[in-house]
Amino acid sequence: xxxxxxxxxxxxxxxxxxxxxxxxxxxxTNSLVATVRSGKAxxxxxxEGMHLLPSVVRYxxxxxxxxxxxxxxxxxxxxxxxxxxxxxYVGRGLADICKGCSRxxxxxxxxDSSVPRIRTVAGDISPVEVSAEILKNLKLRxxxxxxxxxxxxxxxxxxxxDDAQRQSTKDAAQLAGLQVLRLLNEPTAAAVAxxxxxxxxxxxxxxxxxxxxxxxxxxxxxxxxxxxMSTAGNTALGxxxxxxxxxxxxxxxxxxxxxxxxxxxxxxxxLEACRAxxxxxDAEVVGVSLSVTDGSVADDAVWQxxxxxxxxxxxxxxxxxxxxxxxxxxxxxAGIDVDEIEDVVMVGGSTRSPRVRELVGExxxxxxxxxxxxxxxxxxxxxxxxxxxxxxxxxxxxxxxDVIPLSLGIEIMGGLVEKIxxxxxxxxxxxAQDFTTFKDGQTALAVxxxxxxxxxxxxxxxxxxFELRGIPPMVAGNARxxxxxxxxxxxxxxxxxxxxxxxxESTVQVKPSFGLTDGEIETMxxxxxxxxxxxxxxxxxxxxxxxxxxIIESVESAIVADAQLLSAEERSQIDVALSELRKMRDGDxxxxxxxxxxALNTAxxxxxxxxxxxxxxxxxxGHKVDEF
Amino acid sequence: MHAADLSxxxxxxxxxxxxxxxxxxxxxxxxxxxxxxxxxxxxxxxPEGERRLSVQMAARINEAYRVLKDPLSRxxxxxxxxxxxxxxxxxxxxxxFLMEQMELRERLADVKNSADPVSQLRIIADDIAAHDxxxxxxxxxxxxEASAESLQQARNVSRKLQFFRRLNEEVEALEDELGDY
Numbered sequence: 001x002x003x004x005x006x007x008x009x010x011x012x013x014x015x016x017x018x019x020x021x022x023x024x025x026x027x028x029t030n031s032l033v034a035t036v037r038s039g040k041a042x043x044x045x046x047x048e049g050m051h052l053l054p055s056v057v058r059y060x061x062x063x064x065x066x067x068x069x070x071x072x073x074x075x076x077x078x079x080x081x082x083x084x085x086x087x088x089y090v091g092r093g094l095a096d097i098c099k100g101c102s103r104x105x106x107x108x109x110x111x112d113s114s115v116p117r118i119r120t121v122a123g124d125i126s127p128v129e130v131s132a133e134i135l136k137n138l139k140l141r142x143x144x145x146x147x148x149x150x151x152x153x154x155x156x157x158x159x160x161x162d163d164a165q166r167q168s169t170k171d172a173a174q175l176a177g178l179q180v181l182r183l184l185n186e187p188t189a190a191a192v193a194x195x196x197x198x199x200x201x202x203x204x205x206x207x208x209x210x211x212x213x214x215x216x217x218x219x220x221x222x223x224x225x226x227x228x229m230s231t232a233g234n235t236a237l238g239x240x241x242x243x244x245x246x247x248x249x250x251x252x253x254x255x256x257x258x259x260x261x262x263x264x265x266x267x268x269x270x271l272e273a274c275r276a277x278x279x280x281x282d283a284e285v286v287g288v289s290l291s292v293t294d295g296s297v298a299d300d301a302v303w304q305x306x307x308x309x310x311x312x313x314x315x316x317x318x319x320x321x322x323x324x325x326x327x328x329x330x331x332x333x334a335g336i337d338v339d340e341i342e343d344v345v346m347v348g349g350s351t352r353s354p355r356v357r358e359l360v361g362e363x364x365x366x367x368x369x370x371x372x373x374x375x376x377x378x379x380x381x382x383x384x385x386x387x388x389x390x391x392x393x394x395x396x397x398x399x400x401x402d403v404i405p406l407s408l409g410i411e412i413m414g415g416l417v418e419k420i421x422x423x424x425x426x427x428x429x430x431x432a433q434d435f436t437t438f439k440d441g442q443t444a445l446a447v448x449x450x451x452x453x454x455x456x457x458x459x460x461x462x463x464x465x466f467e468l469r470g471i472p473p474m475v476a477g478n479a480r481x482x483x484x485x486x487x488x489x490x491x492x493x494x495x496x497x498x499x500x501x502x503x504x505e506s507t508v509q510v511k512p513s514f515g516l517t518d519g520e521i522e523t524m525x526x527x528x529x530x531x532x533x534x535x536x537x538x539x540x541x542x543x544x545x546x547x548x549x550x551i552i553e554s555v556e557s558a559i560v561a562d563a564q565l566l567s568a569e570e571r572s573q574i575d576v577a578l579s580e581l582r583k584m585r586d587g588d589x590x591x592x593x594x595x596x597x598x599a600l601n602t603a604x605x606x607x608x609x610x611x612x613x614x615x616x617x618x619x620x621x622g623h624k625v626d627e628f
Numbered sequence: 629m630h631a632a633d634l635s636x637x638x639x640x641x642x643x644x645x646x647x648x649x650x651x652x653x654x655x656x657x658x659x660x661x662x663x664x665x666x667x668x669x670x671x672x673x674x675p676e677g678e679r680r681l682s683v684q685m686a687a688r689i690n691e692a693y694r695v696l697k698d699p700l701s702r703x704x705x706x707x708x709x710x711x712x713x714x715x716x717x718x719x720x721x722x723x724x725f726l727m728e729q730m731e732l733r734e735r736l737a738d739v740k741n742s743a744d745p746v747s748q749l750r751i752i753a754d755d756i757a758a759h760d761x762x763x764x765x766x767x768x769x770x771x772x773e774a775s776a777e778s779l780q781q782a783r784n785v786s787r788k789l790q791f792f793r794r795l796n797e798e799v800e801a802l803e804d805e806l807g808d809y
Contacts, residue, residue: 152672181672182669182672222656222660223660225660225663225664227660329804332800332803388669389669389672389673390672390673391672391673397664399660399663399664399667399669399670400669401663401667401690425690425694426690426693426694427687427690428668428683428684428686428687428690429687429690429691430684430687430688430691431691453804486683486687487687488668488683489667489668489669489683489686547675547676550673550674550675551675551676551677554674554675554678555675597675601675601676601677604677605677605681608677608678608681609681612665612666612681612682612685615665615666616641616662616665616666616685616689617643618665619658619661619662619664619665620642620643620658620661620662621643622661
């Protein structure tokens with residue numbers, strides 16, 4: 001019998017050791033964390049056995065913020081300091097936020113930063129920080145349950161999230177001390193959880209109506225590859241809006257003046273609306289009541305009335321129809337007829353509504369699938385993807401090919417948008433387009449990056465602005481400025497502008513106009529670490545050592561596998577860089593380790609590129625055998 | 629062998645012959661397998677340099693697939709490989725084509741005033757689709773002939789197709805407007 005190997009304490013563990021990974025569904029109303037154990041995705045409960053963490057954070061005068069159910073209890077008594085549905089505000093500017101709701105429950109302050117803050121007793125808080133509190137809570141839950149530090153997580157985002165919203169989600173994860181393996185689109189995660197990879201080939205629709213967002217994705221499955229064909233949706237339409245419209249009706253029926261309602265009364269009305277909506281799933285009619293107390297009347301002044309199912313449908317049908325318009329557009333973009341669809345998977349708590357199921361079923365001519373709890377399916381899918389990405393299933397065939405939801409372009413003369421990458425382009429994606437100067441002798445060029453489908457810049461979302469300077473003076477129209485957009489697998493954009501004749505170059509990792517700056521994040525990180533009493537220097541050193549181990553292991557195994565792709569000269573350069581890095585890795589200077597990593601990277605890049613080419617070519621050679 | 633080998637052309641990337649007539653199923657299968665080898669998800673644990681490389685490679689595979697999948701972009705890509713300039717705007721269109729375009733545009737402009745705009749729009753979209761289909765067939769034949777003259781003609785056909793595609797985009801924009809997307 002072969003003896004099992006045990007590594008020395010403190011030494012790098014065996015490469016195939018099981019790593020801890022989790023999937024996080026950071027939802028508008030509820031958030032969840034899941035992991036894969038014994039081959040199955042499991043939602044991790046808190047100590048009280050609850051799976052759903054209400055996405056509610058309450059800021060207190062002293063001490064750490066409260067998160068979850070305990071915070072939610074204060075929603076009515078302490079509305080200003082209790083933040084719920086923060087996902088609606090992430091990556092948004094103040095103007096957008098105010099446009100979304102006629103009357104916001106929170107006091108937003110316009111700060112120096114481009115990111116709006118919410119005024120609380122604990123200070124002005126950005127939506128990213130609120131999200132980070134929710135993530136920290138889930139991280140702690142996972143690490144306590146699993147008994148170790150998480151190597152990495154997959155966080156889900158609505159497919160229709162734009163670049164700013166995605167970047168802000170990643171920023172929140174960074175603040176929470178999480179290593180993000182991938183941002184995964186919620187509908188795609190749901191498809192994975194449904195195990196659509198297990199033999200159900202064909203075209204599937206994921207209809208995802210959450211608390212605050214709506215997404216529709218159409219994807220084709222083929223031998224474990226999930227290929228998203230199109231996606232559409234609305235990041236400001238969800239179950240919350242159904243509640244809001246019912247609440248408005250209640251207020252009107254009760255004869256109240258909406259502008260005179262206190263924040264607490266508003267919250268109470270929304271809760272009553274939600275209760276009535278849920279009760280009407282079973283009942284034809286439900287009694288409703290509202291406290292009409294505004295201080296001027298006796299304490300027990302209560303309005304009572306009733307809401308019928310017919311009335312409810314009249315209120316919510318227009319909103320459901322809006323989601324079906326998105327479905328129609330997604331079908332068109334995918335070039336698919338309704339009849340080609342295998343099934344429709346329902347995701348998100350709001351798809352519990354019988355009316356939603358009925359109208360969706362009618363639209364797609366089929367009975368929607370509701371086998372998995374619509375609240376849990378996204379987290380489960382994220383956990384499966386995290387398990388694969390972290391390296392626990394090296395032979396898994398699953399691959400997710402997702403798309404960008406909205407076109408990316410830049411502003412040209414006249415306030416018009418020139419699209420560079422169209423919506424529903426598969427990511428990663430890279431595209432370049434040439435532009436030129438407008439005036440004689442023009443030496444600088446302002447690049448304004450926007451996202452959206454409309455022709456006018458003013459109708460699109462502004463993502464970032466940067467300048468390309470130092471263009472040599474030329475006659476108007478003679479300069480050749482190549483603007484390159486690259487979207488990575490998380491759906492995040494970086495932009496390069498380069499004047500082709502002079503070679504002047506400018507690059508931006510698009511830091512969204514409504515995102516936190518790197519400096520702001522660093523400050524927040526420092527503050528949070530001083531709370532946690534974690535030594536920043538130690539953390540930086542550890543990060544570099546992990547990266548060093550990673551590249552050493554990768555290059556070493558590449559040499560073992562493909563030494564024939566290396567010339568003797570290259571081999572000796574790599575060997576030198578390798579031994580230098582090994583030496584630095586055991587030292588305590590993170591900068592020196594970083595330099596040595598870069599040196600090894602430079603020495604081995606061509607080799608890595610050749611190996612990748614070879615592996616693609618060998619994948620193609622397999623086809624020759626299959627097909628002929 | 630060098631990294632530049634795969635960037636020589638999109639057909640070579642998928643190990644397909646350089647030709648307009650390709651098996652779409654074979655292309656899709658090869659595309660998926662190429663992504664299995666190159667996609668960033670397969671390099672999530674790799675050092676940063678390799679992750680960057682994989683993003684670039686996967687982006688290129690996506691672009692190659694996008695271009696080859698659609699007959700018009702495949703045709704234009706073939707013309708490019710044949711060295712036929714595509715940017716010239718000096719294409720002379722025959723009168724019949726121009727009349728047709730004008731007529732379609734007028735019909736499109738009238739849609740909003742019609743009694744049933746959605747079905748009117750459907751009819752126009754179907755007309756455009758029929759034109760698109762017949763022009764693709766023409767372009768395919770010309771590209772397969774591949775003489776200097778036929779390539780020039782193929783280029784003109786591709787220009788016409790572009791007009792129809794643009795018109796189709798306007799149809800879709802109007803559809804969005806009418807459907808309140």
